[in-house]
Amino acid sequence: MQPGILYGISVGTGDPELITLKGLRLLQQAPVVAFPAGVDKKPGIAQQIVSGWLKPEQQTLSLHFPYVRDERLLLSAWQEAARQVWQYLQQGQDVAFACEGDVSFFSTFTYLAQTLQQLYSEAIVETVPGVCSPMAAASALKIPLTIRDRSLVILPAIYSLKELKTVLDWADVVVLLKVSSVYRQVWQVLRERNLLQSSWIIERASFPDQVIYSNLNHYPQLKLSYFSLLLIQVIDNQQSMINADF
């Protein structure tokens, strides 16, 4: 029997309407829909996003991906998830895995897909791209993320302020993902460089409870949720859009 296909489907950043037509089509065609399990028995974020799109006859599969750094625990969780998915695939059933944001952009799906293919070399994986958080944030802020010859740097989290400073020395636009744990230190760096006025924080971009903080001069401290993104325009937009000469 031909095995089923594991589809990694980008479901966007929060608003259920930010899934693509292709993503929705493949999501609704699959007999099994998987997603990362939530914490404290609450539905996970991807599950919340797609819940309105699922049909009663679709089976759901909640996969456990622990939020830990221990490589051994992670590998064991990925292997268990891959085994659960393979149970369906080997019976010829497709599995659609719902990924918050874009499936190629810091996604849990990557570990599931790579582990699956290591354990079962005949497994077939397809992915559907989608809306990632920097794009959702820029639309929410009503500013362009990048224009013309601007360079864009995306850092998943700041482990080194030295690296941030290096990046600010040459990059035009910088996005820091999951900035909550280092916000105070980053704020100091932005103040030193006079960048607080051209920086924004977006929490839960495109969700109904989305929050935006502009002009960070007023916010030396913020209690931010996990999905908080900091956008820094190192060059002023208006200034560089039109050359001052004319």
Next chain:
Amino acid sequence: MQPGILYGISVGTGDPELITLKGLRLLQQAPVVAFPAGVDKKPGIAQQIVSGWLKPEQQTLSLHFPYVRDERLLLSAWQEAARQVWQYLQQGQDVAFACEGDVSFFSTFTYLAQTLQQLYSEAIVETVPGVCSPMAAASALKIPLTIRDRSLVILPAIYSLKELKTVLDWADVVVLLKVSSVYRQVWQVLRERNLLQSSWIIERASFPDQVIYSNLNHYPQLKLSYFSLLLIQVIDNQQSMINADF
């Protein structure tokens, strides 16, 4: 009368199914659909992508954005486009502007929207995020773009090989957009750093005529089209996914 709204709608990178549900809804609701004019009287790329979604009663508006660097010509074209759009908005009609890729990511829409708001301060602009080319490319290549603590740098074009070398010194993943004109020089840099095997070229990601070049050792020279993207994984994926210690 309340003016209409200018919607900047991300239509994805080529495959018409890569538009979001929200983008399609707003595109089809607008009485007027605008897009950048094509060259040589051929339809433009965004127009080609959305043509199948438009209804007979929708009016189309082709706006001229010249491919030049002359700031004066550009400004004049943006102002003319803004004036054309405003003719509809001031009559209370919404205008949906179709943008290839994501509307905040190196998009012509930015210039139109900013010029419109400079000329007509009462103009209202909304944007819908979408699939940008690096995400479409990663899905096409079936590799993750970024995982874990990887940094991602996106350069719109290389004007300085020195900058590329600086970036390769510290970044984990590098994407070069519109690489066609500098491919030979970039190839040399990648060879010096032994990165040709972990680099890919994608032309026209998600279009039916999409082309992928893997293992660039074989391609010191390539005649590439304008929408060619180079993806460089400076760290090997498999190596870093699972720690070699266990």
